[in-house]
Amino acid sequence: MVNLPLLNEKVHYLSEIFSPQEYVEKNNISLIHAHHAQLGLLLLPFKEETSLPLVTSIRGRDATLANQPVGYLDGMKMLFDQGELFLPVCQYLAHRINLWGCPPEKIRVLYGGVDLNLFPYRGPNLQGSQNIVSIGRLVEKKGHHVLMQAFKKIKSKFPKATLTIIGGGELEEYIKSLATQLNLGTSFRLLNRVPKSQVPELMAQADIFCAPSLTAANGDVEGIPNTIKEAMATGIPVLATTHAGIPEIITNNKDGVLVRENDVDHLAQALEFMLLNRHLWRRYTLAARKNVEQNFDQSKQLLLQAKYYDELLGGS
């Protein structure tokens, strides 16, 4: 048995399906779930031919018109019309697609969950190190460049502090040259090509997790970054921006700290606040863990998803 990623008996390829009807019958399929709006569109002809109900998840990338292929908005309207159910990953995106014409009765917010077993609570690190970590692809909306500038501002006050960015992507060169330009020296490191399996371990070394997400120049936005949920589950104090769905998971000064997006000074102040107020960390992280357990637990969210499937299929 070959078990390479995405190559196992559970994975089928749309382009390899010869006859949709036969395929659906043979594999006993009762519903299609597209995990992005673009995929929902791609599956519409398949849905038409097989009359299966179509569920579409809506993520950050789906909710911007910038850098989309020709006819995207028209396509989305068609999808809202023909699809049965839409599962935006946060309220913010639910609101967006509603504005674009998706009927409210077809919308259910389904927060993405994290596997709590992979991220057990270990509580804040109170040893005195000052390691700030940010994880995410190197694309504009992740806001790494803002974090680097904010870090530069506090660096002289906290000579022991370090900043680690974990991720790869199109802005790699830019991030590297920015680090040189800001003269961050050895206090900064960029780890790219880190396998997903190493993330929990790297996260455990962090003192503060920062998610400086922002709206990119082309309009690209986030939903709720998974890394925030993972950091919150682990018990690392989180500092993030009031961007997209993030305020739905973090309440400022309750289970973390929120700052305005794309605001270097505000972020620098918050970093300083976090580093100077270690005594708040335990309170933040306990509240955060509780929040994640209640609302972002993968097993609970999958059950909720199954419930939505059942509703759609007329079961219980």
Place this chain on the structure above:
Amino acid sequence: MADFRLIKVTKGPKTLLIDNPTNFPLIGMGAQGAVFKLSEERCVKIYSNTLQAQMELEALKAGQHLAFFPRLYDFGENYIVMEYFNAPTLKEYLRNCTYIPESITRKLLYILGEMRKAQFTMVDAPLRHIFVMENEELKVIDHVNAFKRVHPVPLKLLRDLNMMLLKESFLSRVKKMEPATYEMWQQYFNENKLDYRNIPVTSGGDGEGVKVDSAISQTLIGAGHQGAVYRVSEDKCVKIYGKPEHCEMEQRILLANQDLTFIPKVYETGDNYVVMEYLVGPDLNTYLKKQTTLPPVVTKLLLEILTSQKQAGFKQIDAPLRHVFVTNSGFKMVDHVYSFSRLQERPLELFQNLHERGFLAEFLEQIKILDPATHAEWTRTPIPLTEEEVQMEIRDIPTVLPGKSSRRKGHGQKGYGGKKAKGHDKDRDHKKGKEHGKENDRKKGKDKDRDRKKEQGRDHDKGKDREHGGKRDSKDNKKHNSNKDQDKKKGNDRKKGSDKK
């Protein structure tokens, strides 16, 4: 500026040869002619063949009333000056689309309708010949075959849309917008449904791939030298051979080795066809293109194939990456025509393929750990990486096919013993790439270049009365084979082999 009439376009061995003493830039080249930009509004297409210039001229004249045709400005015996479009092609325009826009569908249907009205027999255009102007107005170029080829249904357009995963949404829209057109297409496809027991493939002759009837091209998975492969159902495909000899050779190898896990299941055989299991999944070359390191499991599974080939008495031990498919029931390998008629002790083409992907060193290291003896055997002499060196190491041997019922029986099967048929139309020379491979991976960079080089070689050969290939097929064959020097000398011709006797 110099006169564009000074530019000379002639037919080369494979591609056109261009002698351009002017400053007019070359902006496109096809099989029949080359296009040079004259100004922001004009370009000139210069043909190597005046007949084709005439054909296109006739079509352009017939279409001047159509807004989507390029304006015709001037013409001569071997050239046509026409409108130049500085715009993206429809293929570029639709990039990343997952559902074809309504406006584009409407415009395409309009164009096809007008072509029909103008009584073109070729009611079709590939996406790369359609330009999208700023106001989304479409323009169509290249009408050489407008009155020559018969495409009542836009086969090329549908093929291209299919590759971009847009065919289904296009058809869905057509069904709603022009039900009559949709019905007509469906009827055409039903009438031209593949009946593999009634074979439409013919051998392309010397150095050519098989010719495939384009009417049934919608289910074509791949076409190569010996045959074409079509999907016939959810889990079956049929390989149709240009020559019954090839068919029998491969059929018997497949049937005698059905117990080997990497051999695709065979369901039915005929004189010119084999119905076998359709392999779902990417070929290994496509798969490895997306990897940054060589997964050890890949090495392990490849080694298993090669080891079981050896144990099963295969004469040619190899597993070219594009012939290996990663399916959810393991690695499968296709194309075994020459497994018993070429003697090759180490997987040279696999080495070459892995080298191209940058994984050869890693592969050998992993082999060294898994099977030190095999590693030692493979690396005793340096691994050849050029085509020429590789060819020197492969020897043609009299075909000794395994028996149908019991393996390694059946020496000297009628017509095969000692008679190495066909020259050396090695699979990798296939004009159209692999037979079993997925179509959209066919024409990629290096492979394409390599193929083109070979094509050139092959065509050169044509003019030489096929001295080499021809003789190899004759009774002299044995003599040649036994003469090492001769063989070496001809090693290089192996790949240029002729299909003709």
